[in-house]
Each structure stands twice: as structure tokens, then as C-alpha cells.
Amino acid sequence: MKAGDVELARLAKARGWISDGVQRRALAEADRCQAMGLEKSIDEILVEQGTISSEQARGLREALGLSIRQPRVGDYEVVRRIGVGGMGTVFEALHVRLKQRIALKILQPRLSKDPQAIERFVKEARVLAKLNHPHLVHAVDAGQDGxxxxxxxEFIEGENLLQLLLRAGPQEPLRTAEIVRDVCAALELLESKGLVHRDVKPANILLRTDGVVKLADFGLLTTAEGAAGQPICGTPHYMPPERLRKGGEVDVRGDIYALAASWYHLLVGKPPFTGKSTREIVQGHLELEPVPPSRARPGVPPAVDRVILRWLAKESAGRPASAREAREEVERLMASLRKHPSSKLLRRHWAVAGALVLGLALVAAAVWRKPEGSGSKAPEPKVPAVAEPAPPAPP
Structure with a gap:
């Protein structure tokens, strides 16, 4: 739950706009969304439910000093917030002259005096400006305003994969493979530039309304060499074992592992490893074998099991050596799935059961950092001060 949510709910109740029951349910919904990696504020939830109007929500935020104090940033007019991450808040905005819709990522105010944070933010902008791929979100501008x-x-009209899961439940094997293939294609370009994404997860994989897949949020993007000695950052549910070990190597095989964990989540309804704490999740990545997707969701073809479990190998040497190899493996799998599609009965069964399975997924949206030299014990996840995407959440 984000800062100010409890105060917003209390003020709405004090003004007689909501009851005790509505207040409790809205706060519970905010917690549920956060557990799934979706960052929604209390006022957004209340507006979506039709409990209060947009004007009332704006009044609540203004009364508490939580409204956007500068609706114009550079040449862009802020329209609405899309999502919040550890580094920045993403807004839908309009170019004041061109009236072009864009996703505007603004560095968190608390980081605007941090030279390292500024350097990372500027680096993300510079790298994005040089990348051009149909399955990567591309940058159109960057700058500083005060x-x-x-x-x-680019603004992505659609949703991220976590939002898709919440709306429609686990997806069919062939559709998940199509999405994974497109992300592999995006990773191919990054790999060709010597780059590692380091934050592949459902919230950072966007699905445009026309079906086009986009990989977003490059705040942790780095070179394999540049990652050495950096603190461990990311979402525990999708982090490869080598990044959880001190001194572990960082390359595209880690992104492939994270993509496999995201694939598993999209297919089954929960990540391969869950737990009540970060420590339990990390232990799963390091020591436990994942339950085969076909056991977690009966009817998933064995061929899908083989690919996903290979990509989830504890040692990176057991995974595809490149994004291209991973993409080609998925394409072979897709050809097999087209010959032997899932039954309609299975699809109907999981359309209902998926909602129940999804409710068990404990996915922390928190960005977890392991201080250098802290040993093997992992700390609890830290909730961002403000709050992918899913994008739609862009990044």
C-alpha cells in the first residue's frame, strides 16, 4: 500500500463519501493489487468502483498535498498516473504542441539529489534512445525540468501480463509461447548490444490492444561486466539463482531464467516459487525444484514442461546459451502445440479454476535489494516509497 492511502480513505470516510465497510474493502483491494505487482492508490480504486467521482478523488489528494504539483513537465502535460516503481513514477502525458500521447517516467523526487540514481536514470534514457525493436518500448525524448x-x-494502450492474469486468469500454452517468443526476440537485440535487462517479469511485459508484445522498464539494464559488484535488485519471484549468490555471473541466461519464471506464472497462475517471506522465495530458487507446470495445471503438454524446466535450471549452463537459441526452441514448441492443441474442455476448466489458482499467488511488487557482503540470508522485501506496467503500465 502506498504512502497516503490510509489517510485518503480516512478523509473520504470523514467527508461522508464512503462507509466503514467500503473503506476496509478498498484498503484490502489495494493490498491485493500490491501483492500481484499492481500499484493502485485508494482513490483510483474508489473511482473505479464508482464510489466517488474523479473530482472528489482530486479533492482528496489536494487536501492531503498528494496531487501532482506540476502538471506540466518540460513540453508535456501530465494526464494521469499509470504506475510507480522504485526509480520513477510513470504518467500518461500529452506533448503540449503535437498532442502526442506518451508515457512519461519521472525520477522519484527523493532520488533527484542522488548522483548515482540520476546517472542510472540518464543511462536508461541514453540506452533506450539507441534501441529500435518492435518488441521493445522505445524512447522519444528525455530531459530535465528544474x-x-x-x-x-511510446505510450502502450493495453495491459501488462499481471493485469492480464487478474482479468482473464492463466493463459493457454500456445498463447503463452507466442508471448515468450516475442520477448526472446527483444532480448536478442539487447544481447547483441552486450546488455542484460535484469528485470524481466510479468509487470514489465506489456500486451498492446492489437496483440503486440513489448518489453519495458530498463531501469536495471546494464552490461554483463557493469553488473559486477552492484547490489542485487529486482523482484524475488523471478530472479535467477546466480544473481542471488554473491559474485554470481550476470548474462542473458539470467534474463532467460526470469522469462521462464514469468512464463510459468502466466501459464499456471502463480510463479514457480512462492513463500511468506523473501527468504522462502530465495530458498526455492537456490535449493528447490519447481513443480512441473503440467502438475500445477493438469493438461499442460509435456513438451511445455521440458522447455520451461530447462530454462529454470539452477545452473546457467543448463539453460539456452543465447536469446536466439531460446527463441528457436520456443518456435519449435509452438509448431508442436499447433499440431496438438489443448482441448476446449481444458480451456473451459481452467478459465474457471484459474481465478482460484491466481488468488494463491503471492507476488511482491517490492524492489528487493541485498546489501553487498550481507551473506546468504536474504532480507525482507522493501515496498517502494511510491509505486511496471504492467504497464498498462509501462515500465
Whole structure:
């Protein structure tokens, strides 16, 4: 739950706009969304439910000093917030002259005085400007307005994979393979540039309304060499074992592992390893074997098991050596799935059961950092001060 949510709910109740029951349910919904990696504020939830109007929500935020104090940043007019991450808040915005819709990522105010954070933010903008791929979100502008650093990116009309899971439940094997193939294609370009994404997860994989897949959020993007000695950052449910070990190597095989964990989640309804704490999740990645997807969701073809479990190998040497190899493996799998599609009965069964399975998924949206030299015990996840995407959440 984000800062200010409890105060917003209390103020709405004090003004007689909501009851005790509505307040409790809205706060519970905010917690549920956060557990799934979706960042929604209390006022957004209440507006979506039709309990209060947009004007009332704006009044609540203004009363508490939570409204956007600078609706214009550079050449862009802020329209609405899309999502919040550890590094920045993403807004839908309009170019004041061109009236072009963009996703505007603004560095968190608390980081605007941090030279390292600014350097990372600027680096993300520079790298994105050089990348051009149909399955990568591309940058259109970057700059500084006073103490605000911003990055303007293409606006994706659609949803991220976590939002898809919440709306429609686990997806069919062939559709999940198609999405994974497109992400592999995006990773191929990054790999060709010597780059590692380091934050592949459902919230950072966007699905446009026309079906086009986009990989987003490059805040942790780095070179394999540049990752050495950096603190461990990311979402525990999708982090490869080698990144959880001190001094572990960082390359595209780690992104492939994270993609496999995301694939598993999209197919089954929960990540391969869950737990009540970060420590339990990390232990799963390091020591436990994942339950085969076909056991977690009866009817998943054995061929899908083989590919996903190979990509989830504890040692990176057991996974595809490149994004291209991974993509080609998925394409072979897709050809097999087209010859032997899932039965309609299975699809109907899981359309209902998927919602129940999804409710068991404990996916922390928190960005977890392991201080250098802290040993093997992992700390609890930290909730971002404000709050992918899913994008639609862009990044």
C-alpha cells in the first residue's frame, strides 16, 4: 500500500463519501493489487468502483498535498498516473504542441539529489534512445525540468501480463509461447548490444490492444561486466539463482531464467516459487525444484514442461546459451502445440479454476535489494516509497 492511502480513505470516510465497510474493502483491494505487482492508490480504486467521482478523488489528494504539483513537465502535460516503481513514477502525458500521447517516467523526487540514481536514470534514457525493436518500448525524448528528470516513451494502450492474469486468469500454452517468443526476440537485440535487462517479469511485459508484445522498464539494464559488484535488485519471484549468490555471473541466461519464471506464472497462475517471506522465495530458487507446470495445471503438454524446466535450471549452463537459441526452441514448441492443441474442455476448466489458482499467488511488487557482503540470508522485501506496467503500465 502506498504512502497516503490510509489517510485518503480516512478523509473520504470523514467527508461522508464512503462507509466503514467500503473503506476496509478498498484498503484490502489495494493490498491485493500490491501483492500481484499492481500499484493502485485508494482513490483510483474508489473511482473505479464508482464510489466517488474523479473530482472528489482530486479533492482528496489536494487536501492531503498528494496531487501532482506540476502538471506540466518540460513540453508535456501530465494526464494521469499509470504506475510507480522504485526509480520513477510513470504518467500518461500529452506533448503540449503535437498532442502526442506518451508515457512519461519521472525520477522519484527523493532520488533527484542522488548522483548515482540520476546517472542510472540518464543511462536508461541514453540506452533506450539507441534501441529500435518492435518488441521493445522505445524512447522519444528525455530531459530535465528544474529538479525533475524525465524520460518520454511510446505510450502502450493495453495491459501488462499481471493485469492480464487478474482479468482473464492463466493463459493457454500456445498463447503463452507466442508471448515468450516475442520477448526472446527483444532480448536478442539487447544481447547483441552486450546488455542484460535484469528485470524481466510479468509487470514489465506489456500486451498492446492489437496483440503486440513489448518489453519495458530498463531501469536495471546494464552490461554483463557493469553488473559486477552492484547490489542485487529486482523482484524475488523471478530472479535467477546466480544473481542471488554473491559474485554470481550476470548474462542473458539470467534474463532467460526470469522469462521462464514469468512464463510459468502466466501459464499456471502463480510463479514457480512462492513463500511468506523473501527468504522462502530465495530458498526455492537456490535449493528447490519447481513443480512441473503440467502438475500445477493438469493438461499442460509435456513438451511445455521440458522447455520451461530447462530454462529454470539452477545452473546457467543448463539453460539456452543465447536469446536466439531460446527463441528457436520456443518456435519449435509452438509448431508442436499447433499440431496438438489443448482441448476446449481444458480451456473451459481452467478459465474457471484459474481465478482460484491466481488468488494463491503471492507476488511482491517490492524492489528487493541485498546489501553487498550481507551473506546468504536474504532480507525482507522493501515496498517502494511510491509505486511496471504492467504497464498498462509501462515500465
Amino acid at each position: 529538479d525533475r528528470y524525465f524520460l518520454a516513451m
